[in-house]
Amino acid sequence: MVTILGGGISGLAAAHYMLKFKIQPSGVISLIEAAPEVGGWIKSTLRPDSTLFEHGPRTIRPKGNQGANTLALIEELELSSKVKPIRSGHPATRNRLVYVDKQLYKLPSSLSSVFLKSKPFSKPLVFAAITDLMSPRKSCKDEPIYDFVARRFGKDIAEYAISPLICGICAGDAKEVSVKFLMRSLFEAEQRHGSVIKGLISSIFKEKEKPNFHSALVSKAADEKWNVWSLEGGLQLLPKTLENSLRNKGISINLSSPCQSISFAHNKVIIKANQSEIVSNHVISALPAWKLAPLVSSQHPELSHNLSSIPFVTVGVVNLKFPKNVLNESAFGFLVPPSQKLPILGIVYDSCCFPQNEDCTVLTVMMGGRFLKEHFGKVLHPEVAVQTAIKHTKEILGITQEPCDYNVSILENCIPQYIVGHDERMDNIYKYIQKHKLPLSLVGASYEGVGVNDAIMSSLRAALRLKKLG
Numbered sequence: 520m521v522t523i524l525g526g527g528i529s530g531l532a533a534a535h536y537m538l539k540f541k542i543q544p545s546g547v548i549s550l551i552e553a554a555p556e557v558g559g560w561i562k563s564t565l566r567p568d569s570t571l572f573e574h575g576p577r578t579i580r581p582k583g584n585q586g587a588n589t590l591a592l593i594e595e596l597e598l599s600s601k602v603k604p605i606r607s608g609h610p611a612t613r614n615r616l617v618y619v620d621k622q623l624y625k626l627p628s629s630l631s632s633v634f635l636k637s638k639p640f641s642k643p644l645v646f647a648a649i650t651d652l653m654s655p656r657k658s659c660k661d662e663p664i665y666d667f668v669a670r671r672f673g674k675d676i677a678e679y680a681i682s683p684l685i686c687g688i689c690a691g692d693a694k695e696v697s698v699k700f701l702m703r704s705l706f707e708a709e710q711r712h713g714s715v716i717k718g719l720i721s722s723i724f725k726e727k728e729k730p731n732f733h734s735a736l737v738s739k740a741a742d743e744k745w746n747v748w749s750l751e752g753g754l755q756l757l758p759k760t761l762e763n764s765l766r767n768k769g770i771s772i773n774l775s776s777p778c779q780s781i782s783f784a785h786n787k788v789i790i791k792a793n794q795s796e797i798v799s800n801h802v803i804s805a806l807p808a809w810k811l812a813p814l815v816s817s818q819h820p821e822l823s824h825n826l827s828s829i830p831f832v833t834v835g836v837v838n839l840k841f842p843k844n845v846l847n848e849s850a851f852g853f854l855v856p857p858s859q860k861l862p863i864l865g866i867v868y869d870s871c872c873f874p875q876n877e878d879c880t881v882l883t884v885m886m887g888g889r890f891l892k893e894h895f896g897k898v899l900h901p902e903v904a905v906q907t908a909i910k911h912t913k914e915i916l917g918i919t920q921e922p923c924d925y926n927v928s929i930l931e932n933c934i935p936q937y938i939v940g941h942d943e944r945m946d947n948i949y950k951y952i953q954k955h956k957l958p959l960s961l962v963g964a965s966y967e968g969v970g971v972n973d974a975i976m977s978s979l980r981a982a983l984r985l986k987k988l989g
């Protein structure tokens with residue numbers, strides 16, 4: 520018997536792979552989810568007039584092994600016809616903006632623009648390469664991504680490119696997040712070769728890692744140069760389809776069943792949920808680390824301590840709809856560097872990425888994250904989030920109309936922060952599980968990557984490890 524805790528995308532994907540690789544028959548796999556529906560942070564609202572509001576993730580990247588693996592899953596679930604790609608060259612892929620000193624600037628997106636001085640940068644970006652070649656190596660195990668980029672490429676790049684990017688990816692502070700979170704290969708290039716550029720040049724001569732996942736959809740994405748993709752009707756279609764597929768194959772999915780404790784005894788796991796006990800041979804936790812920590816704390820305080828030392832941030836998400844096209848420029852959206860001291864992290868131009876069926880504008884304003892306390896105090900109230908979103912959207916984009924519809928979600932502790940030392944923390948966690956021979960697998964966004972692709976890949980890896988164990 521295998522029990523999977525959590526029905527977010529990683530828990531559902533874990534169940535899918537357990538069946539796919541015939542690790543356990545469906546009758547002995549059960550999934551326990553605290554909420555009344557599956558999907559975790561993947562949640563889409565489709566209004567009766569077909570306006571789509573995404574509360575959590577909205578686009579997925581097709582690139583690399585992780586991206587190809589997710590596309591292969593989409594194909595297995597017969598969802599290929601529902602995929603909405605944004606192809607390279609679309610304004611949403613070319614126009615990524617930053618808001619600095621009360622103005623929107625386009626980030627350089629072509630080779631020629633690297634040689635031109637473009638605000639907010641004080642020099643052409645090619646100077647960043649020269650800075651890297653001239654700067655001495657600093658030997659270290661890990662450091663904040665801001666420090667690494669400022670050291671190797673200059674403060675401008677750290678301030679106006681990396682800081683807002685970290686806000687956009689994990690609502691985090693580039694001065695805390697580990698360089699290995701986004702730039703592991705660049706960091707290793709410096710450690711080995713003394714400079715990132717020298718390291719990259721030497722890697723040109725090495726054999727490239729080829730994607731391991733082949734499917735018609737993966738080939739289509741490559742041929743058509745997809746930049747990102749989503750699903751018709753919203754990304755929630757993915758967890759919903761997985762749920763139906765698992766139920767049809769006989770997996771028991773128990774909703775509104777929060778797990779209350781986990782204890783390990785004689786190679787067995789005893790899971791308490793909904794006043795009953797489930798005895799299993801193995802548990803796959805697809806819970807966020809901070810939710811798993813208290814469940815194991817009485818028997819394994821050290822493991823619990825390490826799990827709870829992965830910080831999480833709360834994000835306010837406000838979707839706004841305006842009755843007509845109110846944007847001057849077609850773009851993916853813009854991000855705000857934290858140095859601008861604005862209470863929003865950025866705005867995604869949803870209806871530029873995926874036009875909605877009327878001539879309306881749908882935008883998503885994100886706020887809070889690592890900077891929530893600084894701007895909103897201890898708690899972000901939904902009404903404050905809506906007021907903040909409307910005020911700043913109108914001011915920055917010069918919109919005079921009021922929105923005709925909106926949706927607000929305060930997502931408590933939704934994004935893990937891979938701060939400096941995350942790798943070491945993960946090593947300690949994995950070593951502890953191994954040393955104590957705990958029949959426990961950890962999957963999900965808390966550990967090896969914060970995106971949807973990473974979460975799904977973590978489940979595939981866990982299933983393959985279990986298959987190997989037999």
Ligand SMILES: Cc1cc2nc3c(=O)[nH]c(=O)nc-3n(C[C@H](O)[C@H](O)[C@H](O)COP(=O)(O)OP(=O)(O)OC[C@H]3O[C@@H](n4cnc5c(N)ncnc54)[C@H](O)[C@@H]3O)c2cc1C
Nearest residue numbers: 525527528529553559560575576577778963964969970971
């Ligand atoms: C605002 C936002 C925007 C994002 N944008 C993107 C994007 O554009 N692209 C992208 O790739 N990624 C994006 N992400 C990240 C992506 O959403 C996550 O990587 C992914 O959803 C994580 O899935 P998960 O299954 O690991 O965790 P979760 O979604 O957190 O699922 C965990 C599940 O466990 C359940 N649970 C909790 N406690 C218990 C308990 N005691 N017992 C049983 N069940 C429990 C929860 O109810 C939940 O369903 C975004 C995230 C957020 C918050």
